[in-house]
Amino acid sequence: MTAPEEQHQVVYRTYKARYFGLFSIVLLNIATGFVWLSYSSVPDAARIYLNSDDLLVSLTSILYFVAYIIMAPISGWMFEKHGIKKSLIFGASIQIVGAWLRYFAHFIDSTPENNTGRLVLTMVGQVIAAGAQPFFLSLPPKFAAVWFSDQGRTTATMIGSVSNALAAALAQLIIPIVTNNEDPSTMSHTTLFTAILAIVALIPALFVADRPPTPPSPSAAEALQDTAEEPFKISLKKVGTNKQFLLLMIIFGSLVGVFNTVTSLIATFTKPYGYENTQAGYFGAAMVIAGLIGAGISGPVIDKTKQYKSLSKTCIPLATAFLIALIFVVRRDCLAGIMAVMVFIGLCAFAVLPAALELAVEITYPVTPASSASILWAFGQLCAIIMLFVCTALQDDTLSAEKGLNPPLIFLAAWATVFGAIPIMLITSPYKRLEAEAAKRKRDEAGSLTVVGGVTSSSEKQEAVDVKHVV
Numbered sequence: 001m002t003a004p005e006e007q008h009q010v011v012y013r014t015y016k017a018r019y020f021g022l023f024s025i026v027l028l029n030i031a032t033g034f035v036w037l038s039y040s041s042v043p044d045a046a047r048i049y050l051n052s053d054d055l056l057v058s059l060t061s062i063l064y065f066v067a068y069i070i071m072a073p074i075s076g077w078m079f080e081k082h083g084i085k086k087s088l089i090f091g092a093s094i095q096i097v098g099a100w101l102r103y104f105a106h107f108i109d110s111t112p113e114n115n116t117g118r119l120v121l122t123m124v125g126q127v128i129a130a131g132a133q134p135f136f137l138s139l140p141p142k143f144a145a146v147w148f149s150d151q152g153r154t155t156a157t158m159i160g161s162v163s164n165a166l167a168a169a170l171a172q173l174i175i176p177i178v179t180n181n182e183d184p185s186t187m188s189h190t191t192l193f194t195a196i197l198a199i200v201a202l203i204p205a206l207f208v209a210d211r212p213p214t215p216p217s218p219s220a221a222e223a224l225q226d227t228a229e230e231p232f233k234i235s236l237k238k239v240g241t242n243k244q245f246l247l248l249m250i251i252f253g254s255l256v257g258v259f260n261t262v263t264s265l266i267a268t269f270t271k272p273y274g275y276e277n278t279q280a281g282y283f284g285a286a287m288v289i290a291g292l293i294g295a296g297i298s299g300p301v302i303d304k305t306k307q308y309k310s311l312s313k314t315c316i317p318l319a320t321a322f323l324i325a326l327i328f329v330v331r332r333d334c335l336a337g338i339m340a341v342m343v344f345i346g347l348c349a350f351a352v353l354p355a356a357l358e359l360a361v362e363i364t365y366p367v368t369p370a371s372s373a374s375i376l377w378a379f380g381q382l383c384a385i386i387m388l389f390v391c392t393a394l395q396d397d398t399l400s401a402e403k404g405l406n407p408p409l410i411f412l413a414a415w416a417t418v419f420g421a422i423p424i425m426l427i428t429s430p431y432k433r434l435e436a437e438a439a440k441r442k443r444d445e446a447g448s449l450t451v452v453g454g455v456t457s458s459s460e461k462q463e464a465v466d467v468k469h470v471v
Contacts, residue, residue, distance in 0.1 A: 013214040018147035021084075022156055024204035025143060026163040028092055028136040031201035033167020034175070034194045035099055035129045036064045039187075040264045041175045041284075042277055048184040050122060051115035054268070058392050060126050061264040065381035065388075067130030068137075072378040075134040076235075079142060079370045083210040091135025092202040098129025099195040106188035129198070137164055137377050141357050141369035149216040150437060151303055158299035158354035162292055165350065168263050169288030172281035181277065218440040235371035238364065244429035245363045245372065249379050251427075252356050254419040255316065255349060256380025258323065258412050261387040262287070262345075265395075269408060272400035273332045287342040291350025298351040306434060308359040312352050313424050319348035320421040324413045330406055365433035387412065 039046035039060040046057045078087040102125035110118035140160025144153040178193060180186045239245050262269075267280035275283075298311060322344040329337035360372040391408035400406050 011214060012149065012216050012218070013212070014147070014149055014152070014216045015212050015214075017209055018156070018212070020204065021143060021147060021208045022140075022160060024088065024208050025136060025139055025160045026166075027201045027204060028088065028095075028132075029160070029163040030167040030170065031092075031194070031197045032095060032129070032133050032136055033164050034171045034197055035095065035102075035126070036061065036133075037168060037171040037264070038102070038175060038190050038194055041172045041267065041281060042179045042181065042187070042190075043267055044277065045179050045181045045184040045187055049110070049187040050119050051110050051112045052119060055392060056119070058264065058268075058388055059123070061260070062385055062388050063123060063126050064130040064133065065260065065384045067127050068133050068381040069378050069385075071131040072134040072138065072374045073236075075138055076370055076374045078135070079139070080368070084139065084143065084146075085205070085208050085210050087135050088139070088205040088208060089202070091132040092198070092205050095129045095132035096195070096198045096202060098125045098127070098132070099191070099198040101125030101128065103188065103191040103195045106185075106191060134374060134377065137161070138370055138374040141361055141373045145361065145369045147212055147216060150434070153217075154302040154354050154358050155299035157357050158295045161353055161357060162295045162350055165259070165288045165291055169285040169292075172263075172266075172284040172288075176277045176281050218437045235367045236375070238367050239372055239375055242364055244427060245360060247423055247426060248356065248360055248363060249376055251312075251316065251420050251424050252360070252376045253379035253383045254415060255319070255352075255356075256377065257383025257387045258416050258420075259349060260380070260384035261391055261408075261412060264384075264388060265391055265408070268392075268395055269406060270330060270338070272397040273330060273334075275335070279335065283338055283342050286339050287346035288350075289346070290343040291346030291353075294347035294349075294351035295353055299354050302355055302358070306431065308355045308362065308431070309427055311355045312359065312427065315348045315352040315355075316424045317421040319345055319352070320413070320416045322348065323409075323416050327406060327409045327413060330409060331404060359427070359429075362431040362433050363429045365436060387415070 039050075039057055043054065043057045046052075046060070047054065050056065075087065075091070078090065082090075102122050105118045105121035105125065108117040108121060140157045143160065144156035148156045175190050178186065179190045263284055266284050267275075267277050270280050270283065298315075302308060302311060322341055326338070326341050326345065329341050331337075357373060357376065360376055361369045364372045390411060394407040394411060396407060
């Protein structure tokens with residue numbers, strides 16, 4: 001048979017190893033979530049343990065967000081230069097160092113008159129551990145784009161991204177149990193637990209593969225070409241001049257900032273109304289657990305429908321409306337009302353999370369997903385820093401208890417409305433990656449190529465070539 005009569009078969013294949021890699025990302029995000037909330041989820045015990053004030057306890061969360069902003073460009077550069085595996089191991093390693101420094105701070109005596117040693121070592125450890133977060137939180141969209149087909153990318157992004165929120169829920173439930181408010185020295189139990197968890201989270205990362213032998217989709221095939229990825233600086237320049245992406249950045253960052261602030265300060269917001277830390281943990285956990293359900297539903301649905309914009313334009317205004325409702329239900333003896341509103345906030349806000357991350361990839365394609373995700377999360381952390389400072393300054397226990405006004409919640413609701421619910425309606429960008437993949441498939445078909453996808457293999461023998469020649 002002559003060469004013109006050859007039929008070319010383009011193979012797109014998925015591998016079971018992608019689930020192991022996703023599990024590793026989830027575990028690392030859970031570990032970093034526990035480190036993040038070690039102190040702010042038990043503010044009373046942390047204040048006594050560190051012999052500090054409420055602002056310094058809040059600073060343990062704020063430092064986490066500051067470190068993210070500093071390390072986000074470094075993580076993006078490492079993903080570009082050294083790949084997924086080495087970047088995960090590096091992030092996991094500095095998380096271990098920071099977590100153990102926090103535990104060693106327990107052995108330094110601390111009194112109201114001399115609290116410097118323990119406080120400084122705790123903060124240093126917190127900053128080092130916080131620097132690991134962008135290596136885990138920014139990775140899901142990139143990992144999903146490289147390892148999953150277009151029928152599973154959003155679900156994979158959802159699982160990897162909400163794992164940090166799952167950690168927040170677990171931390172708010174577990175840490176108040178591990179740390180006894182009647183005995184603040186038990187704070188060391190929490191720091192020891194998180195240090196051990198950081199080591200456990202490293203182990204799967206040691207066995208994660210950088211890339212599949214055969215790409216799962218046309219866009220992944222381009223990303224996995226032998227040529228080097230686009231330099232991170234160029235990617236940043238491209239997304240920084242994309243008006244639709246910048247608008248999405250403001251929206252996404254605002255919602256992430258609101259979530260992080262509510263998660264960090266829910267105990268502070270509800271304390272004037274007689275709610276204990278344990279109950280505040282229930283509120284945060286209710287929001288996150290409901291959010292996981294919402295994201296678990298939206299991820300597969302979006303994978304089938306690809307309606308990123310429609311879901312975002314529905315869920316973001318709804319989440320904002322329920323945030324406004326929270327202002328009116330945070331009252332004495334209204335535990336059920338607070339729980340119900342937190343559930344609806346979680347359902348709506350988390351449902352949109354994977355859609356927004358994938359929408360960022362669509363808007364900025366062919367820029368590497370790690371770049372868009374890093375910028376979105378970094379801006380979210382910046383918003384969280386601003387919101388934490390403002391909300392801490394606005395918190396007035398007397399005003400809240402006597403008049404039922406909660407200035408921090410009013411501020412958060414106003415921010416979410418102005419920078420979230422309203423501008424989301426202005427997102428009109430086409431789905432560039434989906435359009436490029438559809439065009440690639442059409443070109444393959446026009447060139448007498450047979451496209452084969454959806455093959456799952458764990459066998460080394462079947463991890464063959466991208467293109468087969470069938471005579």
